[in-house]
Amino acid sequence: MAKPQASNKLSCKVRYPMASAEVIYRYREFTPPSGETDDDLLDLPLDGARPEVHLKAAVLRTDIVRDGLLALGDILSSDLRRQASDRADYLAYLLRKGKRATQAVWEAQKTFLAAKYGEATQQETPLDPLFSVDANGIDIEVFSRDESTYARLHLKAGSAYQAASFTAGTSHLSFTPSLLQALTGIRTHRSVTLHGHSSTAGTAKTVRVPYRWLRAFGQVQAASTLPAERVHLAPVDLYNVLLSLRLRKAKTAPRALRYELVPGQTPRLVLEPWEQVLSASGSPYQGQVPQVVRTWGRQRLNLLGRLLPYAKAVDVYLLGAGLPAFYVLDMESASLTLALSGWTDSGWAGIATFDLLASGGSEDEVLAKRVVNQLTEAPLTLDALSETLRQPRQTIRQVLLQELLKGTLVHDIASGLFQHRPLLAQPLELDRLRYRDAREEQAHRLLATEDQVQLTRIHDLGLDGTAIDGEVQDRQAHRHYQTSFTLDREGRTIKASCTCHEFRRACLKQGPCPHMIALRLRYAREQAALEQARETAEGRRLIRAETRTLTRRQGETVLSYRVSLDERQILLRWGHDPQTLRQQRLLFNRAEEARDAYFARLDRLAEQGFIDASTA
Template sequence: MSNTDMTQQSERVALQLRYQSPSEAHADHVQLIGQLNRSDVKLEATLQEPLIFRETMAALFAIVSSDYRYAPKDRQAYAAFMQMRRAHQNQGLAKAQRAYFDWLLKNDPLGFCILDPIISVYPNGVVFEVFSKDEGSYAMLSFDYKHFNLQGTPVYGTTNIDFSDSLAQGLEQMRSFKASTLSIGQTAVGLDTVSSTAQPDSTVLEKQVQVPNSWIRGFLQVQASAQLPTDKITLNPLDVYNLLHHLRMHADIKGKRRGLRLELIPGRYPSIILEPNDVVLDTQTEVYKGKQAKIIRLWGRRRLNLLKRILPFTETIEVGLLGNGMPSFWTMHGKGWHLTLAITGFTAANWSQALNFDLLLPRDLNHMEKVTPLLKVLEQQWVLSLEELVKQTGLNRAECRSALLQACQQGLVMYDVGANVYRYRPLTVEPLDMSHFQFRQPAEKLAYDLVHRQKALSQWQTLLLPGEGVEIAATITVKEDKRDYLAKLKLNEEGQVVKAECSCHQIMQHGLTQGPCSHLIALRIAYALRQAERNVATISQETRAFSRRKASQVEQIQLTLNEQRVFFTHEQAAKIRRQQMAFNSVNAARHAYLDKIQQLEASGFIDSTLG
């Protein structure tokens, strides 16, 4: 085996999913087959609302199979797949599926790089979890028991279920005028008609899945981020329908912005602004209850199309916002169910935005003295709120939150956004080795080490580029190499890296084809930390943008502090007015800059620096 193959193998987790038979929906009976190598989880029930179950499960299947990454056509792989399909077309369903997974493992090991949906049966309901193949969407679907007529006593626990195209097609046959039943367990329930799983050639279905570490890491971190502080707004399903209708009728323009801006002003209804033409969709559901006006810009708006089928059954939509370009949580509430879609705002390839998101989460996962007692309580109670956990564990609120965040990042606990409770849910049979998921790559580990060294980063330079972004540079001293490296990054207004340079051998020889070096990552992390620890009393360089909307007209102001100068740019109705002020000292310029910001905010302008 070559070094490249060994490296790729170490960046994946080999999982074996064994099922007695494929899951299927047949004769108004939905059978979800759980893993044989996990504890048996059972549920027998009659569905009270088959249409709601059908549409929510269809949305779940759309999310888990979604992949918005660009993929060029590969006709050779298609020809090989069709040859394999013809060779096994007369075999039973179980053998055909096993042959398909064997072929996929040999020919395209990353083609099926997702876990089957995770299902958990709790004392208060059933929960499904999925994470999309492109690492851009996480979804959690929860049904209360009021949605079912239970038959017998459920067996609580967590497992994976086989979720295939044939199951999705079977669910589409469900109708409201037909009574439908749901069975969850390791073995299939006998049906009156003979199905493919009853054929003589049916055997245990095995899937050898090579899951990339980045996929599991994204799954854990996005789910853990749900409990971080967020700005929350409430929307009507019609608001999201209008949003999706506009996206459907207006294609994205290449080279133009494709973001989604939410304009939040305390005491007013939120406004949704669609780029690049700044189309404003006003909402009338609930006013924004935050204390500070802000504009939050999101990416991945096309992923909201995955929710279109459940909009008719949705009563209210709650949106949780972490910040510009950060994950957003869209929770659809209906009668006896809720579905939370988390749009991450970044992909695995966007290391700039991904690193920025990582700064929100703790990295030290070695302290288990407070996590262990919390897990013991959750193992017994299954579902508890934060207040109940504080009472039963004896930890204070801050300690309990920290322990829960670590448990979520280790795949042992999940946070239910819609119900505001924590659920015990081990992601895999064996505990995950967190040393494989703490950092995306060795270069990232070295970068964090450099950031925390004293005087490793020096000679900082920050060049503000109005209308373009910011250019940062620093000298990075590496004692092991006995030399200094000059690293430069150019970030656009969205915080993404558009240009990167470094004097190290890797970048000089290969550029970014082998990924960013540790010096560039360290520079990006250090800059984000400096921004987070920004002290207005000591700043000497900064650019802020403000906007004020009147009907469809937008008035924009850009204010820049650069040492002893303050630059003022006013744009309204295609007219631009510029002003420059010079001062005798940085302190005087800073005071003038901050005073101007207060005047703008008092006049109704909103800080839209990153929006």
């Protein structure tokens, strides 16, 4: 019987926890430039298992194309997760010396390393870079191995290259070590011809791409549609940040890059924990409200170092605490969008951060097909789509969110354009991408029933973070659990407990239990609802206890105020040193009087130039 022809397909025997999509690539062998002529031929191997994509062009900006592709290679291989140390050789040495290391310990060590880093595990791999061509230019997208960094390089047609012929479409690009080595040998004084085409004559290779990786890819895309604060920086501002991080190493928490934004003033970048202030030289902040935004994962900004000399401007899009930050480098003939995920505690904060995609998607398949067909013809913004299809803006937005999660669309945060770009040859199943694993799915099931997950106590620990206690009642299982966790100033979980059997058996060695995840989600949702409600008089009347932190910078010194409301009392703490704050306690006869005085104090501090840094 004839062997069926290879094609892209998805297969999954189990849903959790090792669910993965099976993808078949077909690449021809890469041929490096010979160097025997004055014209170097950069022949990019594209996937022959997908619809044909073809490009032949003369490179006009050799330096940007070369360094842009090398930067994408660095991002693709980036993995900042802590790798477990291989102690098998040391344990064997102790056994030979007769030391206290049993054979059972040694075998357990080898079993763990084989399961975590063995050949079977390494078969799971990220998706190869996406290579898209149209009349506007070339787009190459990569997502890092640790699922924390996304990048999209756009090469403008007629500026970065001049196309002689092309076939529009999307394929995969094989980023082999030989390709990266050939890129390092390209010089600007030699002309370069870019030739990319797919071939069915290549050898087929099957890989398994984890659904969690595909889910994270779509979630970062959907997060780019959220409202964001736009900050204009000069390239030298980002260079100063990278230089400071290179010269110093933080040994204590917090390790954030903090943006202090005051309307009409240039942004201030503060490196923690040294409180080193770097005043930006870009344009003044155009927002309406002063605020402080704390971002994490600043070491990943080093990935921009290769392209920073070509940048004419840098735009930073800050989505808020716990959400991604997008860095857009404008290089005139090209642009690079770097998205850094906001989570610092990957299992917990990531769940709370990207909860926006867990519900609310549109089920109108007819409208979804109309949207995709419209974007196949030309990229459009949300408003343009709403006007063209004559549908409400919110309805179109829900369709776009669903298609972004499925991988059929891509969003450019700088221009606001949505564009058709299939992640795989066949659409992904939305149900497999909705939750990270079975625990998160169970947590959302608990939250779906009203009053099953309750917050009982939120205690501000000052510099030590915040302690959250709650109760989870699983009516389906007829069980009741007491759950609590503590977040430090970086948003990481430093202490947690639950009365369930799963936690008592393994603690946090296998990650948070569903009840902890549900309580964390409830806390994140109520905090978001509280921030919206406190802007109205009706919402303020519901607030009986909270703490706000306000800061004002005068040169190199910072004066901070911590104002706490607790029923009938107000606690004021202020000073320049967080360790030695002065205190004042005010008592009132009624809780309403304390609340009015509390908000009056906050309004008075805002008039004096203090910035609310509570959610930073």
